Amino acid sequence: MSDQSKYTEDNIRSLDWKEHIRMRPGMYIGKLGDGSSPDDGIYILLKEVIDNCIDEFVMGTGKTIEVTIRDKTVSVRDYGRGIPLGKVVDVVSKMNTGGKYDSLAFKKSVGLNGVGTKAVNALSTHFRVESVREEKQKAAEFSAGNLVLEEDIIETTKRKGTKVTFTPDEAIFKNYKFRNEYVVKMLKNYCYLNTGLTIIYNGEKYFSEYGLRDLLDENIAEEDKVYNIIHLRGDDIEIAMTHSKSQYSEEYHSFVNGQNTTQGGTHLVAFREAIVKTIREFYNKGFEPSDIRKSIVGAVSIKVMEPVFESQTKTKLGSTEIGSEPGMPSVRTFVNDFVKNNLDNYLHKNPETADLLLRKILQAERERKELSGIRKLAKDRAKKASLHNKKLRDCRVHLPDVKNPRYLESTLFITEGDSASGSITKSRDVNTQAVFSLRGKPLNSYGMSKKIVYENEEFNLLQAALDIEDDMENLRYNNIVIATDADVDGMHIRLLLITFFLQFFPELIKEGHLYILQTPLFRVRNKKETIYCYSEEERKAAIEKLKPKPEITRFKGLGEISPNEFQFFIGEDIRLDPVMMDKHTSVEQLLSFYMGKNTPDRQEFIIKNLKVELDTIEEA
Template identity: 65%
Template structure:
């Protein structure tokens, strides 16, 4: 046997030399590693996809101008593929218009005297937007002069000289995301609207005109909570407290779970951080001391709806997208974030409750109701968990994947998915074609229980719902969620639509945080396959089918898929891979969860009957109508 050569310090490595070292310019680096700058790419179906980060990076600069007292209005126009943001601040200095959008670490926010508590301090945001856009235009107006510059994928295309103008001072940025990076992307209006509302809630006196509609808030976080939870659902009037560098609002509702909106320097920190952890701790500690009773933390925070905003000097975030605060201090010489929030809540919430005894009484009743429900569930919960533990050893319902949230790289965690299917045939096709690294399958047996109006105790008494709860690991809240995407994959027929409604009812009734945080989706699969000997086109509606038939010419073969089980594993792999089409389940803020559930899952009211009658369409009408076919209406509503 030949002796294996062991490399030594003097052993030459012919594959590693000067030619192996490559320096990337700023544009190449951003385009090669976009995830470092804007998080996950995505197609816009998730609220934290990269295209929304691009929008945020541009608006943030306009917001910072407003914070510093320059400009009270921002005009935003967003179409399917183009974004335009115009502020009325001071405008970029004309000699630096090109540099500020094309040179890393160039900006006006490094002088802490000018931007002490700014959103972005790294000089990267707008450059990333520029590099990741097919078209990018920056235009600055200052004192009667206007300077423009146009780019494509970060490359300067036009750099005309300044010209005279009668326009008001300010900056205009227009861009179109690069569709070779953001494939098949689309902007979802509800996500954009939530972004805009958050900006005005956090900036009193600011007006944003978004696609022709005015957004404005007088009362900050009080208005945010009033929009999120209607008067009927509140157990007491919203508590609104403001101080220097901090604002908070809170109340309790009737829904399960905890609902928080946290912000740092105007940035929506969707993943929380040190400020949110401190706030949750402070509420528990203050209420225990106020009521002089050691309530369980879960009982105090159960059904809470709250928002907190803090302003920190030189904030440190845990990622470029600034979704989680990592700062421990309010500033270089300031108190810790935890100590600052604990002291503020202890003083001001305690004072508020002493001055408003009716609120204190209602809050105490809500806590004690949570306590009673928890104790009532203790026995059945213990038995159900023992049963689930045994089932997990040979759980035929769950075909798990390798990686879960918190266990892999950021890219892998973003793709972790649980498909919830109906029956063995559909689950079999998905199981054979899935990516075993990041995609799991949970198979339902028939229709799940209608949970509307039931107590959480039923989740433990129903074996299937309890196993689903354990598969997701959301029994104690979504902090332990194992999959980033929970995808309902049912047939597009009467039974499939009914199962979809029942699953959404289960999540909204008992785990609304799962929906609120953008984790629940509907899988869109093709209804038709149109092909000839050379080409195959998959179509998701009647209009696409007609267009495909015209494209392929004479007598193409047309197949209608009646169920997911009819789609072969090889074909299914094309629909759940890179080209997966997911429709997010979004809660509209103008209606409470209970209102939504009562309308769709409660007794068959005249209002619902009238809606169904007005929107019914026959199969032959689908060629000219986008309304759902009669087959997609729950069967009990057709009676």
């Protein structure tokens, strides 16, 4: 009998809490990542710590939270009640220990299962907690969840509250870095949902006066709104909505108990349904739901007693009831009733908004009818093409099945040319990585109508591969990665693809799904070691490390990299640059700058930015 087939008592072992978290981090924080995506583990760690501060604010203590990130170390300080001094060590190191099991104290809390800070502790090389109560302080320090220092209780003049400092473990989070844009977005969301709260991040103050209205103002340019934001508040519910002039699909921001539910859930389903129902009744017309919701930009926030989420990372609400007490309504009824009464009242009181909204719906209806014939032809063509289509080499698991955090890794590489596609296809993970091959340069879609998406075979097949024709709900891949050469042609293809997404699916970019694949510029090796370098600095460091005379290869294109080597660049050490939008720039402004008439501004921009690239290439 082989050793592999033996199964005895020796095979059974119990892991203590920290070992389990470190061995199976995905169960607690979703995917690990390196900080290039907003749902990467390092941001979940930050969120878990801030959630505790927010719960203090909700309970009426601690109106300011200070967050500092220096290099890889995070510090979060609140001015709440402080952890009871005798329990400081237990609260951050004993599973299922916390103050939130008493549902009177934390009736509508985010962190309910006492896991959050323990996961942060276990996944950090250094973790320190300090609590100040009644002019006394208690502190403890840990490494990978192990207690390394427990200080005695001392007297102090510091203000009450809790301070947590941690450094995520680089053995678990490889090559990670905190990206300011993602941190700021998360902190702003906390402010929108907790008016009156001030968050100070690296010296910068964030505060919101109007809640979800401020959130939409931040996400949609003034000139792009069809009508002024409709903002409605009630007990345990708040909604805001408008329609966009430029984008085609729906865009939503949804929250439960202050938690950004990026995957939606029962409350968002109810919100979308309630808008359709209320608008149909108000105008007394049986509009198509897609015509009512086309181009909508909306936000919904509700508070639920003891919410049930579909994973520890709380990205999708599963609760069907508002609370467990007898007679409490379902989430669906609660949201429907609120929208029905308040949105109907608002439209009656604001006839100008009601008129602009009606015109927008009728315009969507006209466009849909114009497209219906061509859409059917395109769909038939896409079906036929998909039988013989060699453009898409699909993977096995996709984003809509989010119960397993592994599926959040689902990635579509958009490549140019057969050689690059071939290399990626041969070295990819067939479970989570798909490849879509472009034939030459895609069409410049700037200023074109949605009709072109159906008329152009390549765009139609790309839209079908992503499954985003009607909305983002069925998006099949969490990461859409443009993998082109870093030469002039490759840059142009990148720009044309970004134009396509900005023009027709801007929320893909707004929600952080679009990336550029970084590939190494150089390979530096000797007989013992190979180092791939992504910059001139890395090349110099590698030469220094492998001296005296390492072999240096410059990669000119993806096609030059063999499948055997490619696996190192698209595996766990993948480097991705997120495509982000500046909040001060509207989609229209971006598109007209990059793809409009050839303005002197753009020429100057290209010359300035190209010079840096050319300098690097000449030095190499």
